[in-house]
Amino acid sequence: MSEWWTYRPSDFLLFAPRTYYRLVETYNAESWPWQAVALAAALALVALAWRRARHAGRIVALGLALAWSVIAWRFHWERYATINWAATYFAAAFALQALLLAWAGVVGGLDYGGASRRRRYAGLALIVTALAVVPFAALAAGRPWRQLEVAGLSPDPTAILTLGLLLVARRAHWTLSAVPVLWCLASGLTLWTMKAPDAFIPMLAALVAAAAVASLRLRGR
Amino acid sequence: MTPLPPRFPHTSRRQALTALAALGAAASLPLSANGQATADGPLARPIPSSGEPLPIVGLGTWITFNVGNDRALREQSTAVMRAFFEAGGRLIDSSPMYGSAQDVIGDGLARLGRPRALFAADKVWVGSGARGPEQIETSRQRWRVPRFDLLQVHNLLAWQEHLPTLMAMKAEGRLRYVGITTSEGRRHREFEQIMREHPLDFVQFSYNVLDREAEARLLPLARDRRIAVIVNRPFRQGDLTRALARHPLPSWAAEIGCSTWAQVLLKFILAHPAVTCAIPATSSVDHVRENLAAARGPLPDAAMLERIVAQVEKLA
Numbered sequence: 001m002s003e004w005w006t007y008r009p010s011d012f013l014l015f016a017p018r019t020y021y022r023l024v025e026t027y028n029a030e031s032w033p034w035q036a037v038a039l040a041a042a043l044a045l046v047a048l049a050w051r052r053a054r055h056a057g058r059i060v061a062l063g064l065a066l067a068w069s070v071i072a073w074r075f076h077w078e079r080y081a082t083i084n085w086a087a088t089y090f091a092a093a094f095a096l097q098a099l100l101l102a103w104a105g106v107v108g109g110l111d112y113g114g115a116s117r118r119r120r121y122a123g124l125a126l127i128v129t130a131l132a133v134v135p136f137a138a139l140a141a142g143r144p145w146r147q148l149e150v151a152g153l154s155p156d157p158t159a160i161l162t163l164g165l166l167l168v169a170r171r172a173h174w175t176l177s178a179v180p181v182l183w184c185l186a187s188g189l190t191l192w193t194m195k196a197p198d199a200f201i202p203m204l205a206a207l208v209a210a211a212a213v214a215s216l217r218l219r220g221r
Numbered sequence: 222m223t224p225l226p227p228r229f230p231h232t233s234r235r236q237a238l239t240a241l242a243a244l245g246a247a248a249s250l251p252l253s254a255n256g257q258a259t260a261d262g263p264l265a266r267p268i269p270s271s272g273e274p275l276p277i278v279g280l281g282t283w284i285t286f287n288v289g290n291d292r293a294l295r296e297q298s299t300a301v302m303r304a305f306f307e308a309g310g311r312l313i314d315s316s317p318m319y320g321s322a323q324d325v326i327g328d329g330l331a332r333l334g335r336p337r338a339l340f341a342a343d344k345v346w347v348g349s350g351a352r353g354p355e356q357i358e359t360s361r362q363r364w365r366v367p368r369f370d371l372l373q374v375h376n377l378l379a380w381q382e383h384l385p386t387l388m389a390m391k392a393e394g395r396l397r398y399v400g401i402t403t404s405e406g407r408r409h410r411e412f413e414q415i416m417r418e419h420p421l422d423f424v425q426f427s428y429n430v431l432d433r434e435a436e437a438r439l440l441p442l443a444r445d446r447r448i449a450v451i452v453n454r455p456f457r458q459g460d461l462t463r464a465l466a467r468h469p470l471p472s473w474a475a476e477i478g479c480s481t482w483a484q485v486l487l488k489f490i491l492a493h494p495a496v497t498c499a500i501p502a503t504s505s506v507d508h509v510r511e512n513l514a515a516a517r518g519p520l521p522d523a524a525m526l527e528r529i530v531a532q533v534e535k536l537a
Contacts, residue, residue, distance in 0.1 A: 083288070
């Protein structure tokens with residue numbers, strides 16, 4: 001792309017905010033009542049991880065892998081790609097994340113044996129953000145409840161929940177955080193371009209998670 | 222106030238006004254919905270390479286027609302196209318870059334019974350010249366038209382490879398007009414060079430009350446080279462109309478038959494004699510009617526143009 005410095009993020013926004021949120025609304029309507037199942041499953045994964053239950057690492061990794069694969073196919077590939085050609089790449093990235101998580105689940109790459117207190121609470125903050133702050137912020141921004149995004153079915157809360165659950169773990173390879181962090185940045189930028197008042201949430205989540213992972217790697221943990 | 226650049230850099234203001242008046246009288250003809258000249262249709266200007274008259278307001282589809290499979294929004298897009306054709310519009314412009322817009326246009330045209338007045342303008346937008354014909358065919362199938370009237374190289378992407386393809390299509394009768402596009406003032410030097418060296422029918426670039434760079438070179442060159450000009454981003458993607466909506470419309474707007482800021486902004490563009498057509502995009506039936514209404518009545522003279530620039534620069 002020549003004269004790339006003259007382009008702004010808004011030059012890459014292909015759709016109107018109204019179109020995007022109606023797409024979310026339609027997706028929700030077509031997914032009902034799986035939102036309840038997804039939310040219950042998310043809470044169960046959080047409980048397992050927080051209590052350091054036996055096999056928590058495998059169950060959390062495989063549960064998240066299922067969510068990322070569902071979103072890759074049902075949201076990005078089948079729906080979002082109809083208004084954004086870049087969503088085919090998002091679908092591929094989400095499928096890759098699903099594979100990485102599934103691999104971590106199979107080989108025991110997630111370990112909830114006992115992370116530091118600071119790390120656990122940073123993770124918990126992200127988990128609360130994914131499950132409660134994201135939907136309430138959407139309501140506060142004036143969007144109807146039919147357009148709320150639910151962890152396990154929608155990309156933003158699922159990425160933030162994943163980052164939270166990875167931080168709570170005592171051991172999680174940094175590569176598992178790469179796609180969620182990148183997605184949160186990309187989504188935050190898209191929402192900011194759409195002038196959504198809650199655009200800062202995925203961006204902040206990405207920064208918190210990236211800073212935590214970088215700090216742990218610098219300390220060799 | 223920023224001085225208004227000359228609309229005819231090589232002529233005096235008196236000559237410019239004379240030319241403007243002559244063009245306004247002779248080159249802007251009213252058209253009916255099927256493209257025939259009538260007394261009550263929108264003003265039209267001839268495409269210089271053929272003489273075919275084209276209504277001076279068209280319909281852009283960037284963002285507004287990218288509604289995916291949303292049934293309600295597709296119906297709204299169809300309603301916009303229906304209102305556009307009813308008001309005498311002809312040129313609809315799209316691109317493979319615009320997400321689902323081509324599909325939405327094709328869907329709407331089929332519902333409207335394939336209006337005869339349609340002037341189908343699309344683009345080729347792929348980095349490989351070899352993949353151009355395949356993309357054009359896919360675009361044609363999405364529009365559900367037998368052929369395009371105009372194909373443009375989008376943002377000059379791989380233009381060296383695509384232009385020969387488009388010229389060959391035109392020579393074979395599979396395309397009527399060939400053009401190139403840019404937006405927001407990008408690559409004007411290269412754009413100008415292509416305009417000088419290739420037999421283009423159309424060029425498309427950004428031009429509006431605040432972005433007037435094209436007045437210096439591209440618009441005069443288009444006039445000299447007898448190339449039709451399509452103007453994109455007439456409202457800076459809605460930023461201008463949103464900014465001006467907070468302010469009351471000045472009383473002098475009535476002198477040029479305008480009842481909204483959008484019409485003032487459009488008439489500023491349409492008053493330039495080198496402009497063939499402006500293509501505001503909208504998803505609102507009211508707005509498309511309002512835009513087409515700007516293709517009727519008097520166009521601003523030089524004094525009014527300066528007044529519009531001063532007012533918009535002050536308020537926006």
